[in-house]
Amino acid sequence: MISCPLKQTNEIDWVxxxxxxxxxxxxxxxxxxxxxxxxxxxxxQDMRGAGKDSAAGRDLLYRYYGQLELLxxxxxxxENHIKISFxxxxxxxxxxxxxxxxxxxxxxIIFNISAVLSCHAANQxxxxxxxxxxxxxxxxxxxxxxxxxNENFLHAPSTDLSRDTVKTLISIMLAQGQEVFLQKxxxxxxxxxLLAKLASQASYLYGQAVEGLQENVQRGVFDKLWVQVAQxxxxxxxxxxxxxxxxxxxxANAHGMAVARLQSAExxxxxxxxxxxxxxxxxxxxxxxxxxxxxxxxxxxxxxLANVQERLTAFNKDNDFIYHQTIPAETTLSVIPKLxxxxxxxxxxxxxxxxxxxxxxxxIFQKLVPMSVTESAxxxxxxxxxxxxxxxxxxxxxxxEMAASLDYLKLPDSLNILKGGMDxxxxxxxxxxxxxEELAGHEPFGQAFDQLSADKSTINGFLxxxxxQLDMEESICEKMRSKYGVDWTQQPSSRLTSxxxxxxxxxxxxxxxxxxxxxxxxxxxxxxxxxxxEMRSAGETDxxxxxxxxxxxxxxxxxxxxxxxxxxxxxPQEGCLLxxxxxEGGLTVPDQIAKVEDLLKRLSLIKRDRMQVLRDLKEKAxxxxxxxxxxxNKKSIANHExxxxxxxLEKYRPxxxxxxxxxxxxxxxxxxxxxxxxxxxxxxxxRSEQLRYESFTRQRNQVATKYQRVFQAFNGLVxxxxxxxxxxxEMKDTVxxxxxxxxxxxxxxxxxxxxxxxxxxxxxANHSGGQADRERDRLRDLMERMSMDPSSSPxxxxxxxxxxxxRPSQTQEPYSSKFQxxxxxxxHPRPSSNPNTPQSVASLPRGYPQQPAAGGIQGExxxxxxxxxxxxxxxxxxxxxxxSALSAPPAGQGVYYHNHVxxxxxxYPQQAYPQHSQYPHQxxxxxxxxxxxxxxxxxxxxxxxxSHPSGSxxxxxxxxxxxxxxxxxxxxxxxxxxxxx
Numbered sequence: 001m002i003s004c005p006l007k008q009t010n011e012i013d014w015v016x017x018x019x020x021x022x023x024x025x026x027x028x029x030x031x032x033x034x035x036x037x038x039x040x041x042x043x044x045q046d047m048r049g050a051g052k053d054s055a056a057g058r059d060l061l062y063r064y065y066g067q068l069e070l071l072x073x074x075x076x077x078x079e080n081h082i083k084i085s086f087x088x089x090x091x092x093x094x095x096x097x098x099x100x101x102x103x104x105x106x107x108x109i110i111f112n113i114s115a116v117l118s119c120h121a122a123n124q125x126x127x128x129x130x131x132x133x134x135x136x137x138x139x140x141x142x143x144x145x146x147x148x149x150n151e152n153f154l155h156a157p158s159t160d161l162s163r164d165t166v167k168t169l170i171s172i173m174l175a176q177g178q179e180v181f182l183q184k185x186x187x188x189x190x191x192x193x194l195l196a197k198l199a200s201q202a203s204y205l206y207g208q209a210v211e212g213l214q215e216n217v218q219r220g221v222f223d224k225l226w227v228q229v230a231q232x233x234x235x236x237x238x239x240x241x242x243x244x245x246x247x248x249x250x251x252a253n254a255h256g257m258a259v260a261r262l263q264s265a266e267x268x269x270x271x272x273x274x275x276x277x278x279x280x281x282x283x284x285x286x287x288x289x290x291x292x293x294x295x296x297x298x299x300x301x302x303x304x305l306a307n308v309q310e311r312l313t314a315f316n317k318d319n320d321f322i323y324h325q326t327i328p329a330e331t332t333l334s335v336i337p338k339l340x341x342x343x344x345x346x347x348x349x350x351x352x353x354x355x356x357x358x359x360x361x362x363x364i365f366q367k368l369v370p371m372s373v374t375e376s377a378x379x380x381x382x383x384x385x386x387x388x389x390x391x392x393x394x395x396x397x398x399x400x401e402m403a404a405s406l407d408y409l410k411l412p413d414s415l416n417i418l419k420g421g422m423d424x425x426x427x428x429x430x431x432x433x434x435x436x437e438e439l440a441g442h443e444p445f446g447q448a449f450d451q452l453s454a455d456k457s458t459i460n461g462f463l464x465x466x467x468x469q470l471d472m473e474e475s476i477c478e479k480m481r482s483k484y485g486v487d488w489t490q491q492p493s494s495r496l497t498s499x500x501x502x503x504x505x506x507x508x509x510x511x512x513x514x515x516x517x518x519x520x521x522x523x524x525x526x527x528x529x530x531x532x533x534e535m536r537s538a539g540e541t542d543x544x545x546x547x548x549x550x551x552x553x554x555x556x557x558x559x560x561x562x563x564x565x566x567x568x569x570x571x572p573q574e575g576c577l578l579x580x581x582x583x584e585g586g587l588t589v590p591d592q593i594a595k596v597e598d599l600l601k602r603l604s605l606i607k608r609d610r611m612q613v614l615r616d617l618k619e620k621a622x623x624x625x626x627x628x629x630x631x632x633n634k635k636s637i638a639n640h641e642x643x644x645x646x647x648x649l650e651k652y653r654p655x656x657x658x659x660x661x662x663x664x665x666x667x668x669x670x671x672x673x674x675x676x677x678x679x680x681x682x683x684x685x686x687r688s689e690q691l692r693y694e695s696f697t698r699q700r701n702q703v704a705t706k707y708q709r710v711f712q713a714f715n716g717l718v719x720x721x722x723x724x725x726x727x728x729x730e731m732k733d734t735v736x737x738x739x740x741x742x743x744x745x746x747x748x749x750x751x752x753x754x755x756x757x758x759x760x761x762x763x764x765a766n767h768s769g770g771q772a773d774r775e776r777d778r779l780r781d782l783m784e785r786m787s788m789d790p791s792s793s794p795x796x797x798x799x800x801x802x803x804x805x806x807r808p809s810q811t812q813e814p815y816s817s818k819f820q821x822x823x824x825x826x827x828h829p830r831p832s833s834n835p836n837t838p839q840s841v842a843s844l845p846r847g848y849p850q851q852p853a854a855g856g857i858q859g860e861x862x863x864x865x866x867x868x869x870x871x872x873x874x875x876x877x878x879x880x881x882x883x884s885a886l887s888a889p890p891a892g893q894g895v896y897y898h899n900h901v902x903x904x905x906x907x908y909p910q911q912a913y914p915q916h917s918q919y920p921h922q923x924x925x926x927x928x929x930x931x932x933x934x935x936x937x938x939x940x941x942x943x944x945x946x947s948h949p950s951g952s953x954x955x956x957x958x959x960x961x962x963x964x965x966x967x968x969x970x971x972x973x974x975x976x977x978x979x980x981x
Contacts, residue, residue, distance in 0.1 A: 001122035001135075001176050002226055004115040004142070004169055005288050006052050007108050007160065010087040010096075014041045017082045021075055026368060036364045043067060047109070052119045059359050061116060062350070065109045066360030068102065074368050077102035091115065091160040092221045099157055107153040107161055110347075114145035118173060121180075132184045136342070139177035144345035146170045159221055168212030168222070170344065172230070175205030177342030179233065182240075192251070196244035197339035203237035204338055210234055223287040225279070232276045232297045236304060239268035241336050243308055250315060256325030257333070262312040264330050269305035276301045363628065373630045376641055380630075383645050384621050387652060391659055395614050398663045399607060405670050409677055412600055415593060417693055418686060428545045429704055435711040436547070439532060440539030442714075445525045448721045452518055455728035459511055462735040463504055466742045470497055470504075473746045480753065487760050490753055500745065503738055507731065514727060521720045524713055531710040548703065555699040592680040599673040603666065610662040617655040624651075 015037040019030035047064040050057035075082055079100035086105045087098040097104075121138030125131035146166045156162045182198045213227045246261035279294030290296075319325055351359060406412070474493040481488040525532075538547040587595070626648050680686055 002172050002229060003052075003119040003122040003288055004111075005091045006112045006115045007091045008089040009048060009108065011048070012044065012084055012086060014044065014084070017084050018075060021082050022368070028368070033365065033368075039364050040067060040071070047112075050112070050116065052116050054116075054120065058113060058116045058120070061109055061113045063360050065106060065113070066356075067364055068106050068109065070363045071365065072102055072106075073373075074365055074370055077105075088158070090158045092165075093159055095158070097158045103153055104157060107149055107156070110145050110149055111161060114142040114149075114169070114173075117142035117145065121176070126180060126183060129184075132180055132187075136177055136180045136184070137345070139173045139180065140342055140345045141350055143170050143173035143177065143342070144347060144350065146173065147344045148347050159219075164212065165216060165221055168209060168216060171205055171209040171212060172226075174342045174344065175202055175209050175230075175233070178202040178205055178340070179237070181341040182237075192244040192247040194339070196241050196248060197337050198341055199237050199241035199244060200336040201338040201340050203234055203241055205342075206230055206234035206237055223284065223289075225283055225287045225289055225293075228275055228279055229289070229293065229297065232272050232279075232301065235268045235272035235275065236301060239265040239272060239304060239308065241265075242268065243304075243311070245336050246311070246315070253323075254325070255315065255319045255323040256327045259312065259315045259319055259325075259327045260330060260333055262308060262315055263327075264333065265308045266305065266312055267330075269301065269308050273298065273301040273305055366628070369627055373627055376630045377625070377627050379641065380626055380645050380648065383649060384624060387649060387656075388618055388621050391617060391656060392614060394659060394663065395610055398610065398666055402603060402607060402666060402670065405674070406600075406603075409674070411596070411673075411677065414690075415596060415600075418589070418593060418680075418689060428548045429700070432548050432704065432707055433544045435707060436535045436539035436544040438539070438711070439536040439714060442536060444529075444532075445717060445721065448725075449518070449522055449525070452721075452724055452728060455725075455732060456511060456515065456518075459507075459728065459731055459735050462732075462739050463508055463511075466500070466504055466735075466739050469742050469746050470500060473749050477749070477753065480757070484760055487763075488756065490749075490756055493749065496749075497745070500738070500742055507735055507738065510731065514724065514731075517720070518724060521717060521724070525717055528710050528713045531707075532714060535707070535710065535714075551703045551706070552699060555702050589680070589683060589685055592676065592683070595676050596673065596680060599669055599676060603669050603673070606662050606666050606669070610659060613655055613658045613662070617652060617659075620652070620655070624648075 015034070018037045018040070019033065022028055022030045022033055043060075043064045046060050050060040071077070077084060077100075083100050085098050085100060086102075086108070087096050088104070088108045089096050091111065117138045121135040121142065124135040124138075126135055146169050149161060150163055150166045150170070153161065159165055178198065179202050182195065182202055185195055185198060210227065210230045213222050213230055216222045217224050217227055242261045242265035246258040246265065249255075249261060250258035276294065276297035279297060281294060283289045283291055283293060319327070470493070474497070477490060477493050480490070481492075534547055538544045629644075629648065681690070
């Protein structure tokens, strides 16, 4: 047999190029993959020493080739990326060929695998059945490997890998495989017709091999002895085909045809013997043939020729003496049909029935996953997630349909009622017990409402006192204005108390609204008072069940006393439907209930199995990683990812089918259950029990609704009272602050009135005789102002203007001063003492804010200014305020007139109202007191430690603190004005 020689190669280094690419392309630490690179290097070293006649050598080559295929999916080994020079020597010409392509390395490895397989087949003992089978398989596997080279590796760089050379080798391997199969069939004594067809196919294959060998021998590729071997085998196979076909024709009584075929077989046998006899006795090592090849071929040819000649002599004799059939010419013989028995085995089937993964080993660089594979795996995960979500939705839909159907049929609760009557429903509602426990220990609401009334009365008392103080202050102010006329220059209270009155009105309205809410709470408490007491008592004594049963009795439920004194909803004599059997035809009630229960159990099993299948599906999908599959098919799935995904998702088809079957079974069982349960409900015994239970359920719901409403009212009362107490507490603080604000305002007004009254009294005493002079001066001044003669203009007068003594006319607006309201401030610093202040001001009693007399202050201003206004000054009526007399002011007080000087600048709470000696402008409204309850540090409208001037009106009396009405009447500073009324 002819065997192919192996290609030889030089040593290379995989380690450094691979590490460099890992660092550059994957961005990983190459030192982590040192062991992997060394493993690949060792595999190549082992492959170089693989024996040509052993299965171990074949496995070493195939292991290295498998790792190269996996390597090609991660590392681009070519002259543009990972540049490694692979040098292989031609198997026939022994010329070295070097390339940077990994495909060249893989093609050379496959060629060597084919060569090893051919050597392994050629060296088998074909006289043994096991040897025949091994040789037959190995020749076919070698042909398959050579076929893979021709189909996948184009533009071969060497002669041994060229298409013509490989095609010739394929023909030789298949022809030898066909020959081995024929030998096995001859040894087994098969029919001659079959043997003729097998020999005809062998002859055809050897003929193709002879043609290819002759062409390549001329080019110096194959040894010429290969051509002789192929020619001998070609002629021998043709002779065998004619020989066995002649035997078949003789069996078919075609004796003349048989003689003709034997004659042709003799010719082919002689040619084979002739070529075999010319075979040299010694062969060259380059032919890779055994030294006894020529002798073996000659012996086989002689034996076959002898058999043919013996059969030809016998057939000629029989035809001449017995059959007398015409012997046709050789050219007229029909072609013997061919029966191929040897076929090229694909690479994927090389290790058929064996663990190919065990031979190749694990992927050396499995930790490195290309980005394209990661993206494809993500797409697959998406498809997988879609499948899982769809199945989960189907399961959820099926469970929802089952639950909705059972809920509509009120199963299995209605079965429990039919089986055991209403005994299981006689227990007390757990919510009712919880409500009673909630009310236990809670005090009645009477004290809370009393407290609300007390708080409301206190707040109204505060507001009434505020109103009384404001009304009294306004009344006294207006009475003094009526008595003193224009001399009483204090601002009207109505302009200053608008904010206080607004606050009082607002607080009064809030109290009225709160009273309305309190009334509603009180009505609710009275409405449910008895129910509150019952539930509170039941919760405290742990008798909620007694109260519940009593309520059920009131609702109309029929009862009978049980053994412990607590009534039950069904009398002992009623029993249940399982005890009733009226002897009617058909299934009894217990049998119907048992049937429905069986259907319910089957439905429950279907649901449980469905959930388990869904869990298994999710677990399988979670652990499904096809990265290795994607890596192995990286080149073939460039445009066929969806097809690969569909193939991979088929592994979930069994789970999907189980879920679908469960859904169909559920639908069928639900139909059966609906029918069975409908039949059960149509039974008159069941209908009567159902009506009784529905009546009981209505009563139970009625009781539950009633006490739920009571409990909600209780919670509403508790929340309402808490809010009410909080409101009144805040309102009390607010109204107390308002009262302090009013007291401060009234105190300020009294202080101001006391100063103004004292000034009026002093003016009357000091200027009682100058009324006529003042009137005369006033008229003269008016005449001068009304005069149209420029000669009478006061500006032409060189002498100082005399002091006016007449007070302004009654028609002049008393509030037309240029006094500007200073900005508001909440601080009231105590004014410094003045040595020019009159004794009547300095000796004021404690309790009123101390304010310096206007005359004293203005006297100081006049002293500082240097005298009366000049005649050249423009006319200013405010420079001549009203004075009661022309007499000089008391000693140390200064002149009572002054130039037009701006009043000292004080903020609003320090001097809340204008001085009585100045006239505010028309329409002036001082800022009101600050709205709302001010902080305690900002409620001092005046300093209580400063005394005020005494006068006939009693302003010098100390203002008492808020106390009893008698004490307040005795110390009222306005009491001296009561006689004036």
